[in-house]
Amino acid sequence: MTDAPARRQATIEDVAQAAGVSRAAVSKVLRNAYGVSDGMRERVTAAMTQLNYRPRIAARAMRGRTYTLGIELPDLSNHFFARIARGATAALDGTSYQLIIAPAEAGSREGMRALDALVDRQVDGVIAVSPRVDEARLERISASVPVVMFGRHDTSDRYDVVAGDDAAGGRAVMTHLLGLGHRRIAHLTLHESGAHEPFPHGVRLREYEAAMAAAGEDTVVWRTDEGETASYEVVRRMLADGSPMTAVFAAHDELAFGAMRAAAEARVPLAVIGYDDVPMASHPALGLTTVHQPGEAMGARAVEMLLERIAGRTEAAREIFDVELKVRTSAGAPAA
């Protein structure tokens, strides 16, 4: 009861007193600003470690930087997003910046709440991964903080863009399937995706439609909610209803896994192709043919762009990453 005085976190003032210098001096050492003698730096550093001092980010925020970058992620269950985050985290290694992830909860208006939360916390830069965040709000946000949009195929002079080459990826899938002789090919995508939209799934859908039109075939678009389970249900129902499709181009790997499961269960030969190349896709038991996107590199590049902006760049940047079709085979499934 007598020991352990309710211990307050040490402040810059405490450090200053312990070292016998002014707050400004400590602050300078902290930011290693110009004009500090070696002796002083030493005493201050000693006091800091002794007091276990850690600068409060909130106090810094009130004067400028927070040394924090934020990334908004729509779906932690999708391994591709984890790769982006991993690349972003790694790119910050060794810098004084920290990455924080704001998960967009399922129901919310597509990540707007998570994005706002990041901005409210005054991050020094934001990466937005949910495609359909409100355009106007995004423009406004990017007036006050650097923004990188992931996967958008339109352009803005306000924010930067990192995306995969979805058009090339979509074409590669369709060329491959048509080359294999498939004609009755369905596209499996989320309910909300529209072919006119400049988002990854929109572009993939557009390429599907274009390729089918060029081949003189009718398009068949299957719609599903997010996730392997929902995808499975949709495809199961389609197959049970006697769908004559021989192949499915799924908008991403999770959906593809669901489709594979439904086909395997129904013992229907259905060639399934995915998108993203999540780790499980290359497992021999699955052997999912898919389009590889360099998620880590893309995440790292997004962080670089933010750091460039913070360092002063003002023109908008934009980088489209090459993708690559990975052709794989699995035990029971038909050629895809």
Place this chain on the structure above:
Amino acid sequence: MTDAPARRQATIEDVAQAAGVSRAAVSKVLRNAYGVSDGMRERVTAAMTQLNYRPRIAARAMRGRTYTLGIELPDLSNHFFARIARGATAALDGTSYQLIIAPAEAGSREGMRALDALVDRQVDGVIAVSPRVDEARLERISASVPVVMFGRHDTSDRYDVVAGDDAAGGRAVMTHLLGLGHRRIAHLTLHESGAHEPFPHGVRLREYEAAMAAAGEDTVVWRTDEGETASYEVVRRMLADGSPMTAVFAAHDELAFGAMRAAAEARVPLAVIGYDDVPMASHPALGLTTVHQPGEAMGARAVEMLLERIAGRTEAAREIFDVELKVRTSAGAPAA
């Protein structure tokens, strides 16, 4: 060039002026504190929406709460952790709190840096998932902010604990394998796990050893780095070296998938059991027998504990979740 005046974010002062009231009044409306007339509330609210006002969290942090809970996650590639985060996010839905995730980068001292980053940002509560964070530091941190440790099986009166029943899970796995007639069973775990440690992998290892001893068999522990790929490499090498094992108990599903891949490639009949029950485990092409942990519920409970602490609870809490062995079969693999 003439329009768009460098727009500053609206502050509480701006709102006060627009509404013709004092800053204090606005603050009260914001926190809906006692003593505000309806008329005033209305004018203030109007001014807020009109100016698009959003309170700065950093400024709030200097006086108290940040309305932010932080969770430190060791490995975004592991789907089980994504489930925890999902449960935690969902539990915060509808509250004024926001969850932020700090990813622990691979090399760092097991999440300490990420934890510190969270504390530096003055989150109102922390969930730590990396098992081997520095004990002393943890105690110190929990003096200033509520902490929930995930998966620890020792006790502390400083922080709360949420864990799965790893002892029961480990026993279930071993009982199952031994019941199937397996005798040469290896345990596949990470390099750093020790049987004496009160962490999930330590407990699982201990149960493995105990069961083998009880069965009068020698223990064989295979060590690997984190991840499916590393696990695959290790098991591939073991099989190539002519290991006589007929079954493997993997410390978690990712490692199990790697083992399955190695066995499939080597065409060696190897029964593999995992832990966690990530979504892919139930895919029929994989059919991984594994121990199910209710990740979402565990994440949600951790958040609840934090909110209880914030609301004033002072005694330490501790909850161990039941787990369940899921027996599955896949096409090519031997009974597991």
Place this chain on the structure above:
DNA sequence: GTGAAAGCGCTAACAA
């Protein structure tokens, strides 16, 4: 029911 004012921990301009 409403407002004045102090102060949280830090940075940076300026003075010494």
Place this chain on the structure above:
DNA sequence: TTGTTAGCGCTTTCAC
């Protein structure tokens, strides 16, 4: 080279 000081935006007594 070092120290003084004015805020940053908010919450919270405490008067009125």
